Amino acid sequence: KRKEVKDMRLPDRNIAALLMIYRKINAWRSEHAAPLGLSSSQVTIIIETCKNSGISQTELVKRLSHEKSVVAKAIAKLIAAGYITREQNPKDKRAFNLFPTEKAQEVYPTLVEQGDQCMERLTAGLTPEEKEELGVLLEKMVENTQL
Numbered sequence: 001k002r003k004e005v006k007d008m009r010l011p012d013r014n015i016a017a018l019l020m021i022y023r024k025i026n027a028w029r030s031e032h033a034a035p036l037g038l039s040s041s042q043v044t045i046i047i048e049t050c051k052n053s054g055i056s057q058t059e060l061v062k063r064l065s066h067e068k069s070v071v072a073k074a075i076a077k078l079i080a081a082g083y084i085t086r087e088q089n090p091k092d093k094r095a096f097n098l099f100p101t102e103k104a105q106e107v108y109p110t111l112v113e114q115g116d117q118c119m120e121r122l123t124a125g126l127t128p129e130e131k132e133e134l135g136v137l138l139e140k141m142v143e144n145t146q147l
Helices: 010-036 040-051 057-064 068-080 102-121 128-145
Strands: 084-088 096-100
Touching: 010 040, 010 102, 010 128, 040 057, 040 084, 040 096, 040 102, 057 068, 057 096, 068 084, 096 102
Parallel strands: none
Antiparallel strands: 084 096
C-alpha cells in the first residue's frame, strides 16, 4: 500500500505555483497576441525594444533569460514582419542593436494594456499594499536568479 502525500513541502508548493502562473500568463499572452500575428515571446521582445530603443541583442537575451537561438529566431520573424530593425553596433562590429519601427510603436500601447489586464487578473483580491509588496518580492526573486 502506497502512502498518499497530503502536503508538499512549502518550496515544492511555491515552485508549482510559479510554474502554473507562468503557464497561465504565457497562454493568456499567446491568446491575446495571436490576433496581432505575434507569439508570446515576440510580444516580450517588442515591449523591451520599445522601452529600450537601441538595446543590443546580447542585452535582450540576458534580460529575457532565453536561449540566444530562440531570441534570434523571434527577432528574425519580427524584422520580416516589420516590427523591429537591427543595425550593426558601431563600436562592436559583431554586435547588433535593435530598434522598434513605427509598427511596433503603434502596437506597443495595446501590448502594455494586455499586460496590465493580465496583472489585474492575477492580483484580483489583493490590496494595493499587497500588490506593491508582491512587486518588491518578485524583483528580489529576479535579482536572485542573476547570481
